Amino acid sequence: MSKLPDINKNFAEWYQEVIHQAELVDHSPVRGTMVVRPYGTAIWENIKKRVDHRIKETGHHNAMFPLFIPESFLKKEADHVKGFAPELAIVTHAGGKKLEDPLVVRPTSETIIHYMFARWIKSWRDLPLKINQWANVVRWEMRPRAFLRTTEFFWQEGHTAHETYEEAKKEANLMLQEYIDFAHDYLAVPVISGTKSEAERFPGADETLTFEAIMPDGKALQMGTSHLISQNFAHAFDMSFQNKEEKLEYPHLTSWGVTTRLVGALIMVHGDQKGLVLPPKIAPIQVVIIPILKKGADNEKVLQAAEKIAQDLKVRSVRVFVDKDDHKTPGAKFYHWELRGVPIRIEIGPRDLENKQVMLAIRIEKGKEEVLFNSLVDHTVSALDNIQKELFKRAQEKVKTLWHKEEKLASFGKKMEKNGGLYQTGWCLAPACEQELKKYKASTRCLLDEKTFDVCFHCDQPSKTDVLVAKSY
Amino acid sequence: MSKLPDINKNFAEWYQEVIHQAELVDHSPVRGTMVVRPYGTAIWENIKKRVDHRIKETGHHNAMFPLFIPESFLKKEADHVKGFAPELAIVTHAGGKKLEDPLVVRPTSETIIHYMFARWIKSWRDLPLKINQWANVVRWEMRPRAFLRTTEFFWQEGHTAHETYEEAKKEANLMLQEYIDFAHDYLAVPVISGTKSEAERFPGADETLTFEAIMPDGKALQMGTSHLISQNFAHAFDMSFQNKEEKLEYPHLTSWGVTTRLVGALIMVHGDQKGLVLPPKIAPIQVVIIPILKKGADNEKVLQAAEKIAQDLKVRSVRVFVDKDDHKTPGAKFYHWELRGVPIRIEIGPRDLENKQVMLAIRIEKGKEEVLFNSLVDHTVSALDNIQKELFKRAQEKVKTLWHKEEKLASFGKKMEKNGGLYQTGWCLAPACEQELKKYKASTRCLLDEKTFDVCFHCDQPSKTDVLVAKSY
Numbered sequence: 001m002s003k004l005p006d007i008n009k010n011f012a013e014w015y016q017e018v019i020h021q022a023e024l025v026d027h028s029p030v031r032g033t034m035v036v037r038p039y040g041t042a043i044w045e046n047i048k049k050r051v052d053h054r055i056k057e058t059g060h061h062n063a064m065f066p067l068f069i070p071e072s073f074l075k076k077e078a079d080h081v082k083g084f085a086p087e088l089a090i091v092t093h094a095g096g097k098k099l100e101d102p103l104v105v106r107p108t109s110e111t112i113i114h115y116m117f118a119r120w121i122k123s124w125r126d127l128p129l130k131i132n133q134w135a136n137v138v139r140w141e142m143r144p145r146a147f148l149r150t151t152e153f154f155w156q157e158g159h160t161a162h163e164t165y166e167e168a169k170k171e172a173n174l175m176l177q178e179y180i181d182f183a184h185d186y187l188a189v190p191v192i193s194g195t196k197s198e199a200e201r202f203p204g205a206d207e208t209l210t211f212e213a214i215m216p217d218g219k220a221l222q223m224g225t226s227h228l229i230s231q232n233f234a235h236a237f238d239m240s241f242q243n244k245e246e247k248l249e250y251p252h253l254t255s256w257g258v259t260t261r262l263v264g265a266l267i268m269v270h271g272d273q274k275g276l277v278l279p280p281k282i283a284p285i286q287v288v289i290i291p292i293l294k295k296g297a298d299n300e301k302v303l304q305a306a307e308k309i310a311q312d313l314k315v316r317s318v319r320v321f322v323d324k325d326d327h328k329t330p331g332a333k334f335y336h337w338e339l340r341g342v343p344i345r346i347e348i349g350p351r352d353l354e355n356k357q358v359m360l361a362i363r364i365e366k367g368k369e370e371v372l373f374n375s376l377v378d379h380t381v382s383a384l385d386n387i388q389k390e391l392f393k394r395a396q397e398k399v400k401t402l403w404h405k406e407e408k409l410a411s412f413g414k415k416m417e418k419n420g421g422l423y424q425t426g427w428c429l430a431p432a433c434e435q436e437l438k439k440y441k442a443s444t445r446c447l448l449d450e451k452t453f454d455v456c457f458h459c460d461q462p463s464k465t466d467v468l469v470a471k472s473y
Numbered sequence: 474m475s476k477l478p479d480i481n482k483n484f485a486e487w488y489q490e491v492i493h494q495a496e497l498v499d500h501s502p503v504r505g506t507m508v509v510r511p512y513g514t515a516i517w518e519n520i521k522k523r524v525d526h527r528i529k530e531t532g533h534h535n536a537m538f539p540l541f542i543p544e545s546f547l548k549k550e551a552d553h554v555k556g557f558a559p560e561l562a563i564v565t566h567a568g569g570k571k572l573e574d575p576l577v578v579r580p581t582s583e584t585i586i587h588y589m590f591a592r593w594i595k596s597w598r599d600l601p602l603k604i605n606q607w608a609n610v611v612r613w614e615m616r617p618r619a620f621l622r623t624t625e626f627f628w629q630e631g632h633t634a635h636e637t638y639e640e641a642k643k644e645a646n647l648m649l650q651e652y653i654d655f656a657h658d659y660l661a662v663p664v665i666s667g668t669k670s671e672a673e674r675f676p677g678a679d680e681t682l683t684f685e686a687i688m689p690d691g692k693a694l695q696m697g698t699s700h701l702i703s704q705n706f707a708h709a710f711d712m713s714f715q716n717k718e719e720k721l722e723y724p725h726l727t728s729w730g731v732t733t734r735l736v737g738a739l740i741m742v743h744g745d746q747k748g749l750v751l752p753p754k755i756a757p758i759q760v761v762i763i764p765i766l767k768k769g770a771d772n773e774k775v776l777q778a779a780e781k782i783a784q785d786l787k788v789r790s791v792r793v794f795v796d797k798d799d800h801k802t803p804g805a806k807f808y809h810w811e812l813r814g815v816p817i818r819i820e821i822g823p824r825d826l827e828n829k830q831v832m833l834a835i836r837i838e839k840g841k842e843e844v845l846f847n848s849l850v851d852h853t854v855s856a857l858d859n860i861q862k863e864l865f866k867r868a869q870e871k872v873k874t875l876w877h878k879e880e881k882l883a884s885f886g887k888k889m890e891k892n893g894g895l896y897q898t899g900w901c902l903a904p905a906c907e908q909e910l911k912k913y914k915a916s917t918r919c920l921l922d923e924k925t926f927d928v929c930f931h932c933d934q935p936s937k938t939d940v941l942v943a944k945s946y
Contacts, residue, residue, distance in 0.1 A: 026589060029546070030539045030576065035589055038534035038604070045535065061511035062518065066503045067540075067578075067609055067625050068562075073502070089541075089567040091578065095613030096559050103503065105540075105564065105578070116499060116508055125800065131511070136540055136609065140568030152540050327598065 007273050011217040015268060016146075022276050022340045024263070025146045032144040032151030036260075039340065040147075042284035043263050044154065048134065050186055050281075051156060051258060054178045060130040060158060065112050067136075068103035073111040076236040080110065083203025087139040089151075105138040110204070110233060110255060113159045118239035121161055121251060126241065128171070129161045129251075147264030148221070148473050155259035161234075161251040163243065168228055168252035169207075175256040176209045176226040183223060187266045188279040188392040189213050190399050191223055192422070192468060194446030199434055202255075206230045212445050212468070214402050215268045218420015220445045220470040223265055226256035269395050276341025277363055279391050280384040287313060287320045287380060288337045292330050292349030299350075306348055309358070312377050318384070338363060343387050344380060362387060364394075409457045409469075413440040422470045426453025426463025433458035442471045480746050484690040488741060489619075495749050495813045497736070498619045505617040505624030509733075512813065513620075515757035516736050517627065521607065523659055523754075524629060524731060527651045533603040533631060538585050540609075541576035546584040549709040553583065556676025560612040562624075578611040583677070583706060583728055586632045591712035594634055594724060599714065601644070602634045602724075620737030621694070621946050628732035634707075634724040636716065641701055641725035642680075648729040649682045649699040656696060660739045661752040661865040662686050663872050664696055665895070665941060667919030672907055675728075679703045685918050685941070687875050688741045691893015693918045693943040696738055699729035742868050749814025750836055752864050753857040760786055760793045760853060761810045765803050765822030772823075779821055782831070785850050791857070811836060816860050817853060835860060837867075882930045882942075886913040895943045899926025899936025906931035915944045 004021065005013040019025050024040030036044065052062070068091060074081045084107045091103040106112070113131065121129060134156045141151045158175060162168040176193060183189045196208040205227040212220045234240070234250040243249045270277040280286050291306040293299040306322050313320045321342075323333050330347065337345055347359040347368070358376060361368035362383060371379050405424045406412040412423050417440040427433060427444070436458045437443055448466040456463050477494065478486040492498050497513030509517065525535070541564060547554045562578040565571060579585070586604065594602060607629045614624045631648060635641040649666060656664045669681040678700040685693045707713070707723035716722045743750040753759050764779040766772045779795050786793045794815075796806050803820065810818055820832040820841070831849060834841040835856060844852050878897045879885040885896050890913040900906060900917070909931045910916055921939040929936050 026592065028539050029543060029585070029588055030541050033539035033541065034537075035539065036537040038536050041535045041537055044537075062514045063511050064507075064509040064514050064517075064627065066501050066506035066508065067611065068503050068506065070502060086569050088569075089564045089576075091562045092565045094562040095615070096561075103562075112502070115502055119499065138540065142568070154537065 004273060004275065007216075007271065011215075011268075014271070015264075018271055018275055018339075019146055019267060024267075030151075032141045034146045034150050034152075039284060040263065043266075043278070043282060044260055046282050046284065047186070047262055048156075051182060052134070054182060055132050055156065055158065058174065058178060060132045060160070063131050063133055064135075065109050065116070065133055067106055069106050069109070069112045071102050071104050073115060074104060076111065077204050077233055079230075080204035080233075084108070084139070087141075089138045089140055106135070107137055107139045108255075108257075109133060109135070109137075109157055110159065110229065111237075114233050114237040114239060114253070117159070117161055117251075118237045121239060121241045123242045124163055124244050127161055127163050127251060128167065130158075130171075131160065132156055132158045145264075145473075147260050147267070150260075153260050155257050157255060157257040160254045161239070162254070163241075163249075163251065165252045168254050172207070172209055172226045172228045172254045172256065175254070176211060179224050179226070179256075179258060180211050183211065183213070183262075184392065186279065186281045187262060187269075188281075188388060188395060189223070189265055189269045190392065190396045192446065194448050194468070196225070196446060197429075197434060197444045197467070199431060200444060202227045204230055204233060210446050213265055213269060214399055214422050214470070215265075215473070216398065217268075218402055218422075218471070220422060220468070220472040221261070221265055221268070222445075222472065223262060224256070224258035227254060229253035229255055269398075270391055271341070272364075275339035277391070278341035278343060280343045280388045283341065283343055284319065285321045285337075285340075285342050286318050286384055287344045287346060288342045289320060289322045289346045289348065290330055290333050290337075291322070291324065292347055292352075293326070294350055297350040302348060302350055302353055305353055309346065309348070309376060313380060316377055316381055318380065334361075344383060346376075346380075364390065405452060407453055407455070407457065409436060409440070413442075416440055416442055416469070416471065420471055422468055424448065424452065424466055424468055425457040426451070426455055427465060427467040428456035428459055428461035429464045430456070430459065430461070437469055440471075442469050444468070445470050445472060477746060477748065480689075480744065484688075484741075487744070488737075491744055491748055491812075492619055492740060497740075503624075505614045507619045507623050507625075512757060513736065516739075516751070516755060517733055519755050519757065520659070520735055521629075524655060525607070527655060528605050528629065528631065531647065531651060533605045533633070536604050536606055537608075538582050538589070538606055540579055542579050542582070542585045544575050544577050546588060547577060549584065550677050550706055552703075553677035553706075557581070557612070560614075562611045562613055579608070580610055580612045581728075581730075582606060582608070582610075582630055583632065583702065584710075587706050587710040587712060587726070590632070590634055590724075591710045594712060594714045596715045597636055597717050600634055600636050600724060601640065603631070603644075604633065605629055605631045618737075618946075620733050620740070623733075626733050628730050630728060630730040633727045634712070635727070636714075636722075636724065638725045641727050645680070645682055645699045645701045645727045645729065648727070649684060652697050652699070652729075652731060653684050656684065656686070656735075657865065659752065659754045660735060660742075661754075661861060661868060662696070662738055662742045663865065663869045665919065667921050667941070669698070669919060670902075670907060670917045670940070672904060673917060675700045677703055677706060683919050686738055686742060687872055687895050687943070688738075688946070689871065690741075691875055691895075691944070693895060693941075693945040694734070694738055694741070695918075695945065696735060697729070697731035700727060702726035702728055742871075743864055744814070745837075748812035750864070751814035751816060753816045753861045756814065756816055757792065758794045758810075758813075758815050759791050759857055760817045760819060761815045762793060762795045762819045762821065763803055763806050763810075764795070764797065765820055765825075766799070767823055770823040775821060775823055775826055778826055782819065782821070782849060786853060789850055789854055791853065807834075817856060819849075819853075837863065878925065880926055880928070880930070882909060882913070886915075889913055889915055889942070889944065893944055895941055897921065897925065897939055897941055898930040899924070899928055900938060900940040901929035901932055901934035902937045903929070903932065903934070910942055913944075915942050917941070918943050918945060
């Protein structure tokens with residue numbers, strides 16, 4: 001295990017190293033894909049569990065649709081196929097034969113789900129129809145990066161149909177808000193939300209809502225999106241229903257999703273020079289207990305005390321692990337679990353046992369403290385709570401240092417290109433001005449519901465809205 | 474909604490109809506695949522949750538491996554590629570280009586997981602390595618049947634590596650037993666277990682353990698398998714480790730899995746002429762409450778009472794749904810929920826409210842009973858428990874009527890071909906005798922750990938073991 005690259009100087013290398021050394025992922029023999037190891041999978045499962053809960057609580061039902069989609073389906077909506085065609089993986093042979101109609105490995109499931117919706121929706125009584133799917137999807141990637149951008153990734157995709165535009169809009173907003181709450185409450189990642197520009201929209205959507213986080217290297221990361229899908233999709237799939245007045249209408253659709261990218265986000269936002277830092281609510285192991293065994297001491301008693309503490313913590317729903325490996329020194333274990341970002345470490349040795357205490361170390365603080373047995377469980381539970389809050393606070397402060405308000409691209413463009421950062425500025429909404437950002441390797445991230453500037457960041461036309469611009473992942 | 478086909482006369486048609494009418498699945502536009510609707514997905518999620526719990530409790534960790542496998546990987550183990558080649562779906566084009574090395578959509582993941590195992594296993598300290606994956610897999614199907622045999626299906630595949638043959642064998646047996654316990658305790662499906670014959674083994678396994686259930690039409694259904702994988706796989710992927718004596722050795726491997734087929738099994742075993750019958754432990758909805766609304770009555774009070782009962786049941790962890798749909802008659806609702814196999818129905822109307830009681834109907838019993846409010850929750854909880862046990866008992870009795878012991882294929886072959894049924898008989902283990910079963914469209918299902926017969930079912934050689942033979946799904 002070699003030292004991690006300098007997080008301040010070589011952030012990208014630090015990221016690649018930390019996810020491998022902490023055994024979240026390994027290199028896959030299939031270009032662009034990832035092998036997610038048990039520790040990485042456990043983080044994703046915790047995310048899934050919480051997001052799934054929110055999806056169900058808001059009245060959606062999970063379903064499972066086929067991995068393969070007929071190529072002809074994608075062609076039914078012009079913008080959609082144009083957007084996805086370059087990224088598709090195509091099955092041309094199966095069962096020992098050449099297929100007459102090639103099958104696409106789903107890059108997203110709008111087309112096949114809308115095909116089914118058209119069969120299920122006949123009357124206004126069938127609406128709203130609110131479906132979610134947890135699935136793997138494939139988009140061929142030229143520059144893959146584990147969790148952030150991979151050929152195969154894992155996600156949930158919600159798909160809903162509604163009687164009115166207003167209802168669909170409300171749904172798209174609601175799910176965006178659920179995502180934001182989840183990012184804040186569980187991932188402790190502060191996010192910014194707003195509308196995507198026309199150029200940055202989902203292929204085939206009327207409106208794309210996005211929530212974005214700013215990474216420590218000053219680049220923005222799109223965390224997830226919620227789309228108001230164009231009625232074109234309903235037309236393309238002949239999805240109509242009889243409304244209350246017994247007239248035929250086309251439903252209004254939404255789709256929304258978050259992916260394994262969330263794992264990448266929380267690693268980047270919280271990690272430090274020692275490795276991962278996991279927010280307690282998402283950490284697969286919240287507390288690691290390390291028995292300090294010594295020659296000649298009553299090690300059996302120490303082990304028993306460690307197990308007892310673990311049991312007491314489990315009763316309070318704390319995810320705890322006792323590291324009893326007798327081939328490693330305590331120091332090696334400290335290093336191992338710090339690298340993996342476990343929020344709290346408890347050490348207990350023969351002398352601690354005599355004093356009815358433990359040594360407790362918090363991953364994001366220096367030093368350690370003595371805690372008496374009789375207050376240990378309460379102390380640990382409230383420490384986990386505090387760590388969760390502290391991580392969010394620190395991340396919010398970091399965002400402040402990376403968020404700038406500037407009027408003219410000409411004055412901030414080069415700084416942004418060199419140092420990153422999120423720039424709030426004014427925009428006339430003209431695509432030509434948006435294009436100018438490319439010169440600095442940046443793009444619009446989201447339109448804000450604010451108007452601070454009088455003129456556009458590029459031209460001299462009046463600004464119509466504030467916009468956030470940044471380089472992005 | 475048309476009447477279900479006669480379950481006794483047209484079992485196959487009954488099955489196809491019931492899974493569609495109860496909205497478990499729908500026809501997919503992609504041949505051989507299925508669209509699993511919310512109700513079917515909820516059953517699978519309940520199965521997943523319990524099986525995942527057992528897998529984790531026995532010390533396995535979930536991980537996620539790529540969907541695509543290089544074609545060359547499958548060719549590394551001769552039997553394996555021979556077994557799967559005819560069923561593969563192959564990606565030849567991706568990202569707008571023809572791939573130099575075509576990719577196979579995983580039919581199972583031994584090859585790619587073993588490739589990674591070879592990187593992770595260096596010393597005996599890395600063993601045992603116990604991994605599980607929940608995934609979709611693809612095997613091209615000529616005669617697809619929802620849940621039972623589909624081109625894409627969902628499963629878990631466990632993969633483990635051990636220092637010794639004995640340990641691996643113990644693991645394969647342990648996971649088989651976990652499956653059997655799950656089938657009995659949760660699905661209420663009685664199963665028979667044993668070893669597969671050489672011809673029926675997993676391609677590349679030294680030994681395949683199987684558990685099978687007998688369906689009401691007399692055909693056997695393989696519910697899941699647990700394999701002792703040949704060390705050939707370890708050799709093929711150069712997976713070696715330094716043992717405690719510092720010598721290089723090849724680990725001993727297992728793999729084991731259950732699939733969405735379990736949903737098919739429980740539908741077939743428990744269903745009746747009215748539709749599905751779901752064991753309470755797996756039922757997405759265990760109790761449906763139907764408020765009986767009447768013109769001129771105080772319907773608001775009835776609805777409130779229904780909600781109150783639902784809340785009280787939820788506190789006791791009962792999964793309950795109040796059907797408030799005001800477009801349907803109570804009769805239509807009874808039919809709707811019977812078809813969907815909900816174990817208990819509670820009806821409450823204005824007069825019931827006056828009498829502080831409800832009418833309670835049990836899906837697998839005739840008639841209904843009055844139950845007073847003050848005993849309702851306890852009564853319901855214990856009724857659910859009784860239904861679970863009763864379903865298992867009824868299924869066991871059914872198995873008895875379908876299980877026969879006979880000495881000679883010549884005498885039972887035609888009966889078996891015509892009526893189905895499970896035949897326990899003696900076998901000399903010669904493949905030639907096993908081949909004879911094909912004449913009656915049957916096969917060996919599993920070798921039993923018993924020896925009841927002196928001679929082989931076909932030839933005059935001594936029997937070496939009892940074997941179960943049957944027609945199968």
